[in-house]
Amino acid sequence: MDCVAEVPLLKELYSKYRSRGVEIVGISLDDEGSKVERFVAEKGISWPQICDGKADTGAIPKLYNVTGTPDLFVIDRAGNLAARLMSAKQLERQIEEVTASNALPPRQQRDF
Amino acid sequence: MSTSNATEGWILAARRRAIGSRARTEAPGIVKRRLGVCLIALLAPAALVVAQQTPVVNHVADVLRQARQEVSDFQKAGGKNTDPGHPAEKWAQELWKLRDASPGTADAAKATTEAVRLLVYADRFAEVQTRVDRILPEDPAWQGLARVLLDSASRQKSYTYFFAKLQAILSDAKDATTRAAVQTALGRAFRGQGEEKKAEAAFRAAIDLAAHLSPGKEAASQLYELLHLSVGQPAPTFSATMISGAKLSLADYSSKPLVLVFWGTY
Numbered sequence: 074m075d076c077v078a079e080v081p082l083l084k085e086l087y088s089k090y091r092s093r094g095v096e097i098v099g100i101s102l103d104d105e106g107s108k109v110e111r112f113v114a115e116k117g118i119s120w121p122q123i124c125d126g127k128a129d130t131g132a133i134p135k136l137y138n139v140t141g142t143p144d145l146f147v148i149d150r151a152g153n154l155a156a157r158l159m160s161a162k163q164l165e166r167q168i169e170e171v172t173a174s175n176a177l178p179p180r181q182q183r184d185f
Numbered sequence: 186m187s188t189s190n191a192t193e194g195w196i197l198a199a200r201r202r203a204i205g206s207r208a209r210t211e212a213p214g215i216v217k218r219r220l221g222v223c224l225i226a227l228l229a230p231a232a233l234v235v236a237q238q239t240p241v242v243n244h245v246a247d248v249l250r251q252a253r254q255e256v257s258d259f260q261k262a263g264g265k266n267t268d269p270g271h272p273a274e275k276w277a278q279e280l281w282k283l284r285d286a287s288p289g290t291a292d293a294a295k296a297t298t299e300a301v302r303l304l305v306y307a308d309r310f311a312e313v314q315t316r317v318d319r320i321l322p323e324d325p326a327w328q329g330l331a332r333v334l335l336d337s338a339s340r341q342k343s344y345t346y347f348f349a350k351l352q353a354i355l356s357d358a359k360d361a362t363t364r365a366a367v368q369t370a371l372g373r374a375f376r377g378q379g380e381e382k383k384a385e386a387a388f389r390a391a392i393d394l395a396a397h398l399s400p401g402k403e404a405a406s407q408l409y410e411l412l413h414l415s416v417g418q419p420a421p422t423f424s425a426t427m428i429s430g431a432k433l434s435l436a437d438y439s440s441k442p443l444v445l446v447f448w449g450t451y
């Protein structure tokens with residue numbers, strides 16, 4: 074459940090799948106960017122980080138309707154949302170799906 | 186049902202409540218100022234009622250705290266949902282006594298909702314139905330029950346009772362907040378089943394009924410997710426400054442799979 078506890082798993086997945094083109098962007102809901110800066114330096118987190126210090130009232134959390142963490146969005150090569158996860162535990166399966174082939178996952182049927 | 190699943194259920198329920206309580210008017214510009222005055226007018230008498238009933242509220246909260254503790258101890262000791270004498274049964278009865286002690290009040294509604302929630306997370310679905318079938322459409326407990334019954338349907342993997350019950354409440358209940366709560370729960374269920382048109386209609390109905398109240402705000406948040414954050418839709422784009430000081434735009438990642446990790450060092 075805890076974001077910090079999931080950092081080792083994220084690091085592992087990042088190094089495993091980066092060669093297949095997978096990128097990670099961290100958006101921290103911390104109230105101070107400096108905390109995030111220190112933390113990522115300590116833990117050796119190398120993917121880009123965004124933190125505007127506004128926690129869940131920041132523009133990006135609002136855009137993605139994020140009120141609690143962790144909250145993960147998997148985006149496919151076409152730029153479409155492929156999954157939303159409450160934990161990194163099921164992330165590898167989703168990454169496998171979006172990297173499995175160049176074929177894009179079928180768009181969900183929408184008729185409105 | 187295994188202990189870990191049951192515990193997970195509690196955690197999920199707690200998380201959903203936490204998320205619900207933090208739900209804000211996510212959908213752009215929904216009626217914040219317009220109804221501000223109206224809201225104050227509505228809340229003033231409600232606050233008075235709450236103040237008068239504080240001792241009973243505390244009582245419900247106390248009973249609930251004991252109940253959760255006992256269920257948690259029961260699970261830690263290896264108790265299963267299939268075991269007879271699950272503590273949820275006893276505590277649901279205790280809460281029901283509080284319901285009967287102050288019928289129609291906010292305390293009774295809270296006691297009712299929590300009693301049913303205890304039974305749902307102990308997989309006592311038959312008892313859930315027996316008790317819920319005795320609750321009249323005008324009972325304020327429906328404002329919380331609608332959502333608990335959705336959890337129940339989801340655990341039971343059967344939505345037949347849920348839809349029949351909530352449609353019946355919707356056709357009989359007159360209270361706008363109750364109707365909004367029912368519409369919001371129906372919308373969530375439709376969304377879960379991929380019935381997006383029906384989900385959208387239900388969320389819009391809830392917003393029309395109670396935009397400034399909790400079920401309306403939840404519906405607005407759900408509607409936003411349905412329209413903008415459903416699987417298969419284009420990820421909302423943004424650009425921002427990274428902590429390194431450099432600019433980042435989502436467009437920079439075109440043709441690469443990307444994971445956005447919302448997190449915190451806390």
